[in-house]
Amino acid sequence: MSPPLLQVRDLTLSLPDRSRGGMFSKPPMVDILRGISLDLRAGHSLGIVGESGSGKTSLGRAIVRLYQPTSGQILFDGADITTLDEAAMRAHRRNMQMIFQDPQSSLNPRRRIGEIVAQPVLTLGLEQDRRAALKRADLALDRAGLGHAFARRYPHELSGGQRQRVGIARAIATEPRLIVADEIVSGLDVSTQAQILALLNDLKRDMGLSLVFISHDLSVVRVLADRVMVMLGGRVVEEGNTADVFQGPRNAYTRQLIDAVPLPVIDPDWLDSQPGTEGTRMVDIKGQTVLVTGTSRGIGKVFVDALLATGAAKVYAASRKGDGAHDDGRVVPVKLDVTSAADIAAAAGTCADTTVLINNAGINFNTKLLDTDQTDAAAAEMTTNYFGTLNMCRAFAPVIEGNGGGAIVNMASILARVNLPLMGSLCASKAAVYSMTQGIRAELATRGVAVFAVLPGAVDTDMTKDFPPPKAAPADIVAEVLAGMKAGEADIYPGDMAKGVSGGLAADRPAVIAEMAGYV
Amino acid sequence: MNPVLDIRDLRVSLRRGAHLVRDVSLSVDAGEVHGLVGESGAGKTMIARAVLGILPDAIRVTGGTVRFRGEDLLRLPPKRLRSLLGREIALIPQDPLTGLNPARRISAQMTDMLRHHLGQSRGEARVNALRLLQEVQIRDPEQVLDRYPHELSGGMRQRVLIAIAFSAEPSLIVADEPTTALDVTVQKQILRLIRQMQERHGTAVLFVTHDLGIVAKVCHRVTVLHTGQVVEQGGIADIMSAHATPFTRALMDATPRYDQPADALHPVPEHVHQELRAAARRFDEANP
CATH class of the missing domain: 3.40.50.720 (NAD(P)-binding Rossmann-like Domain)
Structure with a gap:
């Protein structure tokens, strides 16, 4: 069996805690990720779920090296990318693209859609010629289900769903092998959301893409992810096949998280039910x-x-x-x-x-x-x-x-x-x-x-x-x-x-x- | 029994003419949680804002009545309306940060309400503020009273706002997506709290949400909206059944569920949207 496309080994990340520390003293470091390991095979998808502060977004950013990990390794196709210098990393970036939560703020309002999508193709040197890059952008817009006619429009002319498709087009324009998508359907209506999820599933299949899909929404993760990782406080508390984890969670926190999702099913007992009451509950040492x-x-x-x-x-x-x-x-x-x-x-x-x-x-x-x-x-x-x-x-x-x-x-x-x-x-x-x-x-x-x-x-x-x-x-x-x-x-x-x-x-x-x- | 809130043929339009809410009627009884459901642009927030009299400048009510315990809120003298809002009709907003004044301590914001609307003395107001914070299950109410909003977590801030909303024992509460900004485990606590407070005080609640899951768990009756029109209205059991209208069912099919595989998910068919948009156009042609 070939090695996984992406391997993360014992990854830790510490960042300065800007909410603490005085005006002149250095802020103390706070552990964001503690000993994370994961494998992702080519063509597969991994969901990362957790609540705010769980570290899921930081993990996504560390994987595409927007954050430099404090220790641990990230192997892409077997090669350690944590030690790559800027130049080597640049050559590697075309393989990994990230799509962000808020398409509005990540799209330059003064540029046409075509130029926005062509941007990474030019910066990463996949095409030297602007015209050739725009051609790639047209293709990516077609694949993202927008149609290349959108290339001449501006971001403000688009709906939320269309802007997220632009984000997807920009990510696939470099023909990456891995996409890290962070909360990309969060702000969308369910009718739009279902279309974007279907698009990502199609792209995964047709382009053989591997996907790291980060979301607070367990139901959305079930649609896209073969495997799922549940995070709490910078650690992984449970990992496994998505259907298995959601049907039979072993960890109490996972159970609590699943129970808290309101399914569209009438259940008069749900509001008052408390999960994980077999005597165990979460206990924090702080203040004890x-x-x-x-x-x-x-x-x-x-x-x-x-x-x-x-x-x-x-x-x-x-x-x-x-x-x-x-x-x-x-x-x-x-x-x-x-x-x-x-x-x-x-x-x-x-x-x-x-x-x-x-x-x-x-x-x-x-x-x-x-x-x-x-x-x-x-x-x-x-x-x-x-x-x-x-x-x-x-x-x-x-x-x-x-x-x-x-x-x-x-x-x-x-x-x-x-x-x-x-x-x-x-x-x-x-x-x-x-x-x-x-x-x-x-x-x-x-x-x-x-x-x-x-x-x-x-x-x-x-x-x-x-x-x-x-x-x-x-x-x-x-x-x-x-x-x-x-x-x-x-x-x-x-x-x-x-x-x-x-x-x-x-x-x-x-x-x-x-x-x-x-x-x- | 007369409903607490009775909206008849409410029409809300942009000043330059286009309709946003197209003759919507609905009523909320005492002790009832009424869900107002739809996607963005369906008109749910506009209806809630019309009830509270806080429509943006460019938007106005162009028809219908909004009766609160018999009085039409749309035609009340401003002074009378102001005395109702906050005291008889309260709001739980979507974003707990914008609902609180960032520059003032929680104590000031809570006691203002009690002193201004209920005429309590400073001492009485503080005692009642403490009691209210206990009622929304805040463990150390003394400490919370002395904090500024930014020093509290999102869930805590939403608890404070719920306490403020219920403080004057209002007959009607408008909850505008009150849990959208919260983590899912906190959301469940807040939903539980709203239902507990609502049951204890017999309050009528107009609950605005886009989430059919929340509707299923907290609402007694539901109005489903699309393009400012009522698509469906009824008891929660009817809305969640196979007999619901095509749009409601399509919305259910487009809602992902952690307990169902990906192939159970179907985007809302375009013709369903188109038929409802066409109905909206027909309405606009008949009501220019």
């Missing part, structure tokens, strides 16, 4: 008071810094020794052994303003299930990992509920879904945590406390130094957990390994178990 257990090392330690960076109001850094002192004044160290009922009761009193509880504390003795001399280790794993987490949930669910709602996050493991030799009892304890988390989610469904299960793969900490790669960086895991909470994903699978195992278990369970066993 968070208690994290097991913060003396590993992921717990990383959590504290990430929570501070994400805007938590206060962080209770709990550990057995209570040694979580931090130079940020928002951190309050708490001495808390999750196996001690007295400690938990005391914490529920001293940390009574908690709104988010992250149950991270856990232990691992690497024991086999049938080793009779290791039964104490298995019991200890259950006591800390399972009962510790359960007792924390019991103590803090009413606290969080009383503070107006919030979230509980239980750190399980991908091992909850596949039991590995040499750590059988650990896996069993994690499976218990995962199962218990689902139960608690159901019990708290109507009480304003969102419950998340986190199932990471191997994480690169001092506890796993004997474990072979692939291991994910703790900071990446934590970032994905916070993003998953924000997106309202009930079960969060951070890291490629966790996603791979989870997907693999569904497709070919024996193969995954065999491969996982190879690691130990």
